[in-house]
Amino acid sequence: MTNVVKNVNVEYQIDQDNFAATVQTKRKPCVLKGMDIGECRSKWTVEYLSDNCGPHDCVVHVSETSQMDFINKNYLYRKLPFREVVKRASVTKHTEYFINPKEFYYFRSLGENVRTEASNITEQFPQFKDDIKIPQFFPQESFFSSVFRISSAGMQLWTHYDVMDNLLIQINGRKRVTLFPPSDALYLYLHGDKSMVTDIDRPDLTKFPNFIKAKRYECVLEAGDILFIPALWFHNVIALEFGIAVNVFWKNLKPELYDKKDPYGNKDLIPAARSMDILNRALKVLDELPEEYRDFYARKMVAKIQEKSY
Ligand SMILES: O=C(O)CCC(=O)C(=O)O
Ligand SMILES: [Fe+2]
Known part of the structure; x- marks a missing residue:
């Protein structure tokens, strides 16, 4: 027995009007191909990013195994300079390490004040801001955050939902994204914003018998692709290669509905x-x-x- 699997829709070179009319209103994920995301596509090599970043420390997830598990907490949070995060995530064997030479890294940028502010790469990484063009699919005032996502090859992020519409811009590396519709929430055994079914490819069906009923949408993002993830759609991500992505969350509903203290974009609406x-x-x-x-x-x-x- 397996889940019903569907391919995520694909659109090519979509503009602002078409995005609003044919993608956003459908409330389904969509891969956008052939978009102009700026010079980052060619410029953001490991060398360029590590040579041009500031000295600031980043908090990174470090794990012995590639499948991060929030229930058993099989990862550590460690501080490293950004340049070191990029360098270590890009290779599979490390000379300097925290757990062992083959450990995996996952970095998600945070705001200036990690507890109260959302990440904004324009502010935290001003030297890179002109390299990336974020499609103007939403009014400026609806912008919530832009987040760097850097992962070692093989790293898998647990299934979770966020509460805002999202453009996940894959800049380097391939990534498998599996999505589940909000209407299937009952089959995902939620713990807050996350699914307790940590291994979606070999689910424990004695523990999670209804997981099989969840419709599974799949896509593989190539470098340069953008994935539209509508608010509340569950997503699980595996970096098939070392990858750099930036995702942008925006408030697609009235601003007063959102929790003011939400640095991650995942607090439930008021x-x-x-x-x-x-x-x-x-x-x-x-x-x-x-x-x-x-x-x-x-x-x-x-x-x-x-x-x-x-
Ligand atoms: O691509 C990733 O590493 C995670 C993406 C994600 O969870 C998001 O954009 O909300
Ligand atoms: Fe997410």
């Missing part, structure tokens, strides 16, 4: 977080009943929610 909170309180109230009653009313609540969402 009404969603409030509803979840109310639900948790309701479940606590149910605990006042004996099991037989609690179970009965929990089922009535599920029926009510199902009626509303399907």
Whole structure:
């Protein structure tokens, strides 16, 4: 038994009007090919990035195994200068290392103040900002963050969702992206914004029997491709080669709906977080009943929610 697999749609050389009309409104992921992403395509070699970056330290995930696992926390956070992150991620055997010579690296840039500010590469990496052209598919005032993503060959990032529309610009290296629609959330065994099914290619079906029901959308991004990831679509990423990407999140809904304290772009929207909170309180109230009653009313609540969402 396997999941139903679909290919992600592809569009070529799409412009702003077509993006809005044929891609964004469909609320489905789409690979955009043949886009002008600027000189970074040819310029961003390991040498260029490491020679031109400032001295600042970055926090990077370091892992002994390529599949990062947020449940067993099989990775460390370590500080390294940006130049060192790029150099180490680009090779598979290291002379200097934290765990062992074959460790894997994953870097996601953060804001100036990591707790309160979102990443903006224009501010954190001004020397590289003119190299990359971000398609103007959204109004300037909706911009939320731009994030560097650098990964060792083989590195796999867990399945998660973000709450904003997203353009993932693959600058170097190939990457497999697997996506699941928000409507299949029930089959993904969520823990916050992440799926507990850590191995999507060999899922433990005794633990996660319904995972098989999730529709799986696949694509392989080549250098220069852009993937549109609509808000709430789950995504799991494997770097098939050492890769450099930049992703851009923007607020596709009214700004007041978003949590003001959200450096990562993954905090649930305010009404969603409030509803979840109310639900948790309701479940606590149910605990006042004996099991037989609690179970009965929990089922009535599920029926009510199902009626509303399907
Ligand atoms: O490409 C990656 O490394 C992760 C991308 C991602 O999670 C995102 O753009 O939201
Ligand atoms: Fe993401």
